[in-house]
Each structure stands twice: as C-alpha cells, then as structure tokens.
Amino acid sequence: MNRFALPVALFAALVVVLAIGIKHSPQKGMIVSPLIGKPAPQFSLPSLGDPAHAVTSADLKGRWYLLNVWGTWCVECRAEHQMLIEARDTHAVPLIGLDWKDDDARAHEWLAQLGNPYETVAIDHSGSTAVDFGVYGAPETFLINAQGIVVYKYVGPLTRDVWTQEILPRLPAHAAGKS
Amino acid sequence: MTHRLGTLRGLLVAAAMATTLVAARSWAVDTTELADPHLQARYLALTHELRCMQCQNETLADSPVELAADLRHQVRDLLLQGKSDDDVRAWMVARYGDFILFRPRFSLRTAWLWLAPGVALLIGAGVCWRIVRGRAALVDTDTDPVGEDAAQTRDARG
Numbered sequence: 022m023n024r025f026a027l028p029v030a031l032f033a034a035l036v037v038v039l040a041i042g043i044k045h046s047p048q049k050g051m052i053v054s055p056l057i058g059k060p061a062p063q064f065s066l067p068s069l070g071d072p073a074h075a076v077t078s079a080d081l082k083g084r085w086y087l088l089n090v091w092g093t094w095c096v097e098c099r100a101e102h103q104m105l106i107e108a109r110d111t112h113a114v115p116l117i118g119l120d121w122k123d124d125d126a127r128a129h130e131w132l133a134q135l136g137n138p139y140e141t142v143a144i145d146h147s148g149s150t151a152v153d154f155g156v157y158g159a160p161e162t163f164l165i166n167a168q169g170i171v172v173y174k175y176v177g178p179l180t181r182d183v184w185t186q187e188i189l190p191r192l193p194a195h196a197a198g199k200s
Numbered sequence: 201m202t203h204r205l206g207t208l209r210g211l212l213v214a215a216a217m218a219t220t221l222v223a224a225r226s227w228a229v230d231t232t233e234l235a236d237p238h239l240q241a242r243y244l245a246l247t248h249e250l251r252c253m254q255c256q257n258e259t260l261a262d263s264p265v266e267l268a269a270d271l272r273h274q275v276r277d278l279l280l281q282g283k284s285d286d287d288v289r290a291w292m293v294a295r296y297g298d299f300i301l302f303r304p305r306f307s308l309r310t311a312w313l314w315l316a317p318g319v320a321l322l323i324g325a326g327v328c329w330r331i332v333r334g335r336a337a338l339v340d341t342d343t344d345p346v347g348e349d350a351a352q353t354r355d356a357r358g
Binding site for chain 1: 253254266267271274293294295296297298299
C-alpha cells in the first residue's frame, strides 16, 4: 500500500465533513430559535395606542399573527418598514408590533411619519418579553399560529423574498382572521 | 542598602499592582456586586460562560451592549431567587438555544465535538506506536556495529 494513501484518505474525509458543514450551516449570523414548534411565551403588555389597554398573548390566541420586534433606535427597522406596510396591505396575516425598549413618544412619531403597519403595538419597556422570545437584535419577526405555536422566525429586516418564500407559504388559506 | 532598595522596589511594585487592580475594577463593563460572596462567585462564573447573543464572541460579563446587561440582571435575579447554576443555564437555553453556552452540553449532536480530540489523540498514539515499532524492527536487521560496540570490535580486531 502506498504510504500516502492513509493521509490522503483522511484529508479527503475531512474535506467531505467540512463541505457538508458549510453547505448545511444556517445563514451567517442566523441562530435557530429553540422556540420553533413550541408555544410562544406568555405576555401581557400595555398597548401603544391605549396604554390602559393590555395586549396579551391569551387574547391573540385563536388566530395567526406576525409578531414584529422593532424600536425607533433600530436602523434596520426603518429599512423594513415599507415591506411591513406592503405586508399589511395584502391582508394575509395581522401584524402585531413589539416596541422593544423604546420611548413611547418617539414610537408614536415614527408610526405617524412612516405609516402604521400594525394592528396593535405592545410596549416592552423592560425588554423582558423580548428576552423571553429570545430576541437578540431588532428587527426580528415571528410567525405564530392559531394554537399560539411559533412556526417561523426571521432575524433582520423583512424582505419581499422572505415574505413570499417563507411566510406566505406557511399561512393557511384563512389566516387573515378577523381584524 | 541593597536590602532597603529591595523593600522599596517591592513596595512600588505592590502599589502599581494595586492601582492596576482598582483601575481594572472601575473600567470593568460589569460592576454588579452581590452581597453574598458565594453568590458573587457563581454570578461571575456564569456570566463568563454565557455568550452575548448580540456580539456573539464576547461573554455576558465582557459585553457593553444593553442586551448583555439585561441578561446579566436576569442571571443575578435568578441566583437571588435561589436557582441553581443549571437552572440559570436552562433558562437561557430555553430562550436562546445551545448557542448561548460557550461550553456546549454533551448530547448526541455535540458528541463529535467532545470526542474528536480523544479520537485524534488515539489515532496519533497509534501512528506513533507504528513508527516506533517499525524503527525497533530495523535494529535486528542492522548488522553494522554502533558506538561502544564499534570501538570494542575495533580493539578486538587490533
């Protein structure tokens, strides 16, 4: 046997293993959420529109919704805003905003200026609900089904490709729900 | 005289070290102090082995971003509630996944990660053993005298 056969075979095996690893690695910087397939965390937060009124996970149960984590301090959120408006206009699924560690006045100003894509916005001043959702960088978007299960999560500004290829196909025909 | 100088130098070194320590403390990202020194030690150990999800290559303890501060508060609160280290890790993993642990847990998925160094060591040892055995086998077939033997042979011949 050629004395180089073993080292070359080992090297080839290493190349194959690393190639598989690179091919199957998730998108760079994307971390798979452990919440996928599990119930969304419970929350009860004041509504931006009416702070006396609470937005709760219990009330949202029973229909599909897209939970979008944003903040006026978040540069990338501005980049996705137009896409959120477009998504709202398709009436495919209601958008619920989670305003993460933000200033209420600024948030109102932002929505007045750029348009309000959300059915309701929950205010998370402390950031604890965002942490329960495993949020590590806004914007993040969660698709939650009628049973309150997290179906899909996207990190980063929502793009048309993500909307048409990842979110729309996951929605059942009647997901628009009552609004 | 030299003795005096030695003492003086020792004092200066000690003063410099103390200054550095104090400075390091005041420049540290995280200045949280728990009243119970035992809890404080566990707090430091945990925040040094949990990843800041935003910066990804820094620990919670080292990261200046707000999310890291929020998660450090969570670690502190959980410890104050009497949770164990494993409870704190499980709390973090439930939200952020295994990625938050700088020291991955042993599972079917991470088995290769933990076992690969041992396997590599075994392969290395095997290769070493084969080479040594191969060289040892050469001695039997080598008929040329070496070193002292060679000198003795020469003397005997002479």
